[in-house]
Amino acid sequence: MTFWNNPINFIGYWLNSILTGWHLPAAIARVLLYVIGIIVLILFAMTLDIGLVWVERKVVARFQDRLGPNRIGPFGLIQPIADIIKMVIKEDITPDGADKIIYNIAPVLAATSVIVLWAILPLASTIYGVDLNVGLLFIVAAGALGTLAIIMAGWSSNNKYALLGAFRMVSNMISYEIPMVIILLIPTILANTMSVRGITQAQSGMWFAILSPLALLIFLISAIAELGRSPFDLNEAESEIVAGFHIEYTGMKFGWFYAGELLHAFTFGGFIAILFFGGYGGFFGLEKLAALAWLNIPFVQALVFIAKAMFGYWVIMWIKYSVPRIRIDHMLAFNWKFLVPLSLVVLVNTAILNKILIVLPNWLYVLGMFASNIVIGYVTVEILRSYGRNQRKAEKLPDSHAQTQEQTV
Amino acid sequence: MTAEQIIFLLFAALVLVSALMVVIVRNLLHAALWLVVSLFGVAVLYAILQANFLAVVQVVVYIGAIAILFIFAVMLTRREAMEKGRQTRNNWWIPAMLGLLILTGLVVLIFNFPNVEQTAAALPVGLDTLQALGIALVSPDAYVLPFEVASVLMLAALVGAVYVATVDKK
Numbered sequence: 001m002t003f004w005n006n007p008i009n010f011i012g013y014w015l016n017s018i019l020t021g022w023h024l025p026a027a028i029a030r031v032l033l034y035v036i037g038i039i040v041l042i043l044f045a046m047t048l049d050i051g052l053v054w055v056e057r058k059v060v061a062r063f064q065d066r067l068g069p070n071r072i073g074p075f076g077l078i079q080p081i082a083d084i085i086k087m088v089i090k091e092d093i094t095p096d097g098a099d100k101i102i103y104n105i106a107p108v109l110a111a112t113s114v115i116v117l118w119a120i121l122p123l124a125s126t127i128y129g130v131d132l133n134v135g136l137l138f139i140v141a142a143g144a145l146g147t148l149a150i151i152m153a154g155w156s157s158n159n160k161y162a163l164l165g166a167f168r169m170v171s172n173m174i175s176y177e178i179p180m181v182i183i184l185l186i187p188t189i190l191a192n193t194m195s196v197r198g199i200t201q202a203q204s205g206m207w208f209a210i211l212s213p214l215a216l217l218i219f220l221i222s223a224i225a226e227l228g229r230s231p232f233d234l235n236e237a238e239s240e241i242v243a244g245f246h247i248e249y250t251g252m253k254f255g256w257f258y259a260g261e262l263l264h265a266f267t268f269g270g271f272i273a274i275l276f277f278g279g280y281g282g283f284f285g286l287e288k289l290a291a292l293a294w295l296n297i298p299f300v301q302a303l304v305f306i307a308k309a310m311f312g313y314w315v316i317m318w319i320k321y322s323v324p325r326i327r328i329d330h331m332l333a334f335n336w337k338f339l340v341p342l343s344l345v346v347l348v349n350t351a352i353l354n355k356i357l358i359v360l361p362n363w364l365y366v367l368g369m370f371a372s373n374i375v376i377g378y379v380t381v382e383i384l385r386s387y388g389r390n391q392r393k394a395e396k397l398p399d400s401h402a403q404t405q406e407q408t409v
Numbered sequence: 410m411t412a413e414q415i416i417f418l419l420f421a422a423l424v425l426v427s428a429l430m431v432v433i434v435r436n437l438l439h440a441a442l443w444l445v446v447s448l449f450g451v452a453v454l455y456a457i458l459q460a461n462f463l464a465v466v467q468v469v470v471y472i473g474a475i476a477i478l479f480i481f482a483v484m485l486t487r488r489e490a491m492e493k494g495r496q497t498r499n500n501w502w503i504p505a506m507l508g509l510l511i512l513t514g515l516v517v518l519i520f521n522f523p524n525v526e527q528t529a530a531a532l533p534v535g536l537d538t539l540q541a542l543g544i545a546l547v548s549p550d551a552y553v554l555p556f557e558v559a560s561v562l563m564l565a566a567l568v569g570a571v572y573v574a575t576v577d578k579k
Contacts, residue, residue, distance in 0.1 A: 027412055102442065133539045137465040144473025148445065155438065177473070194539060 006126045007298055012037070041129055045118045045263060052262045053080040055310075056317065063321040090251035098248065099156035106153035107249065107256035113146035114264045121270055122197045124280045124301035135196035136184045139271065140177065143226055146264070147173045150228075150235065153257070154245035165244025168328060169228060169235035175335040176225035176232075179218055182343040186215040186350050187275045200279035205362065209276035211369040214346045214377055216276045218339060223268040224316060225335075227261065231323040232331060269312025273305060277312075280305040345376060417457055424450035433496065445472050459532060462539050 012033055019029040054069065054077060061068025069076030094100060120135045122128035132138055147170060154166020188194050190211055191202035199208075209216045225232040236244030246257045273279055280301035326334070349372055357368045427447040431440045448471040455464035519525060532538070545551040 031412055099438075102439075132461060132465075133537055134461045134465045137462070137469060141465050141468035141473065144469055148472065152442070 008037075008127050037129075041118055042115055045115055046259070048266070049259050049263045050080045050084070052266055052313075053083060053259075055313075056262055059314065059317050060321050063318070084255070087252050087255040092253065093248070093250045095158055095248045097158040099158070102152050102156035103248075104253070106149050106156060107253045107260075109149035109152065110146060111256045111260040111263075113142050113149055114260045114267060116142050116145070117264075117267045117271075120196050121267065122200060122274070122279060123305055124298035125197075125201075126298050127302060128197060131195055131197045133193070133195050135199075136188060136194045139184070140181055143173065143177065143180075146226075146260075150245050153249070157245075157248040159248050161241040161243070162245050162247050164241045165235045165237075165247070168237075169245060171328070172225055172228065172232055172234060172331065175332055176222045176339075179335065179339040179343040180222040180226065182340070182347050183215050183219045183222065184275075185347055186212050189347075189351055189354055196274055196279075200274055200281060203278040204281055206366050207276060207278050211366065212276075212346065212350055212373055213370070214342070214373045215350070216272070218343050218346065219275065220272065220315070221339065223272065224319060225331075227265055227268060227316070229261075229265065229316060230320040231326045233320075233325055234328055234331065237325055265316050266309060266313045269314075269316060270305070270309035272312035272315075273308035277308050279308070342376075342380060346373070349373075349376060413457060417454065420450045420453045420457075423447075424454070435496075448472055459538065462542055 015036070016029055016033060019032060020026060024032070057079070058068040058076070069079035072078045072082050094103060117139065119129040120132055120138055122131075150169045150173075151166050154162045154164075154169070157163075187199050187208055190208055191199040193199060193202070228235045236246065241247075246254055249257065281304075350369070353369060353372050357365045360368070424447050427443045427450065430443040431447060434440050434443060448467065452464045452467040452472075455461075455467055546556045547553055
């Protein structure tokens with residue numbers, strides 16, 4: 001084992017030998033190493049987060065035909081630092097009638113619910129926090145903590161807009177958790193494991209994005225809903241409820257929510273990369289060229305992973321800044337009447353076809369899985385088209401429509 | 410004492426204290442949040458026992474759904490959330506005695522199990538507990554019948570909920 005093919009463990013062994021060299025008991029040295037590892041991981045995620053502020057502001061500027069931050073430093077690169085200084089020195093206000101303890105715990109919990117996701121995120125084949133055998137369920141569990149943080153913030157602020165935002169967020173997250181859980185079963189079926197690292201390794205042959213493009217699409221939608229980003233940003237809809245659940249937060253407490261949201265979006269970009277685009281391994285088939293053996297070096301793998309995660313993050317931003325907010329009843333109807341049935345169909349299809357087609361040669365297996373998804377997608381579009389046509393017909397005949405309305409009343 | 414024992418004692422104490430707080434705090438919403446703390450402590454205990462799946466499911470199901478729905482209901486009753494009345498009844502000592510009796514019974518029962526003071530054998534290396542659990546749930550000589558009965562019960566509850574919630578369209 002050298003530094004270049006296993007950097008984290010190399011440093012770990014080195015530190016362990018130093019600590020035990022100081023005559024510390026082995027158990028205490030191990031606990032100390034874990035604590036150091038956790039702190040380093042959190043620092044890495046939060047440092048990346050500072051960069052994400054700049055990325056987000058620059059990208060939204062491009063989408064809106066602006067320049068974005070460009071005054072402080074080259075290309076405005078020092079802007080996030082200035083933002084942080086501004087947030088830290090702002091006055092910290094706790095509103096009258098707020099539930100002080102819960103009010104102050106909420107932003108910390110919101111950021112925590114994102115950072116715990118980094119525990120299972122494999123940056124490279126040898127750089128990861130922990131390889132849980134229930135990794136995918138862990139994502140859902142962390143999402144539950146995030147919901148809790150938003151409820152706590154909304155309720156404890158003693159503000160009607162904050163409470164409304166929290167209500168909307170709960171209905172949003174509870175609904176969209178269901179298609180997400182169903183869709184998370186598809187990589188599980190394809191890879192025969194729930195471990196995030198195992199799923200990455202199972203995609204060395206073929207990306208799951210090709211085996212199940214519909215699953216990718218549904219996961220993307222429910223991930224955006226879980227993030228509470230546009231078009232699902234009802235929880236902070238500026239034009240309706242001012243700023244939603246974080247309306248009363250000032251300074252760095254607001255900063256925690258903001259930083260948490262950005263890091264959450266990037267992390268979900270990372271999960272899209274891991275579940276459907278092969279994570280750290282494989283970069284458009286380049287790794288198959290013998291000359292590119294350097295792609296197996298952990299640092300290069302980490303770069304590949306971050307590039308893929310950035311792509312997922314970019315798609316999420318692209319949708320956020322192009323699509324208007326949807327109404328709450330449309331949001332719920334879209335989830336329960338469309339996404340949940342569709343994801344169930346995709347799940348059953350994948351489970352059955354995976355067992356039938358696995359006996360075939362690999363290229364036929366891939367083709368069959370891909371074609372089945374295309375068929376399901378086509379049928380879905382046709383059903384939606386006929387549904388839309390019927391609705392338009394009903395609108396064209398106002399008299400009969402009014403009569404049926406009366407009858408139902 | 411090993412690190413695991415220290416963590417176990419800390420979180421067992423947390424579970425007990427927060428469960429007590431659920432009952433004695435006067436603000437209903439604080440009670441719900443203490444319940445979340447208590448359930449989270451139980452999840453940590455599962456994790457110490459290497460039952461990863463149970464630990465994560467505990468968080469998903471209890472904290473993610475039930476606790477949130479619970480808080481949701483409580484939030485709608487904010488004005489009445491503060492209970493002002495007395496928290497004990499005159500004959501509070503009867504349930505207290507009963508509780509003590511049950512606790513003593515349980516402790517005696519547990520210490521009468523054979524090999525209770527032995528440390529459990531470590532799990533074999535490479536055993537995927539999740540896979541073992543999955544196979545146990547669907548194999549006929551393990552838990553397939555209770556599993557299916559439970560799922561039929563859930564389905565019945567689901568159908569019932571849909572029936573109750575459906576508006577009669579005449």
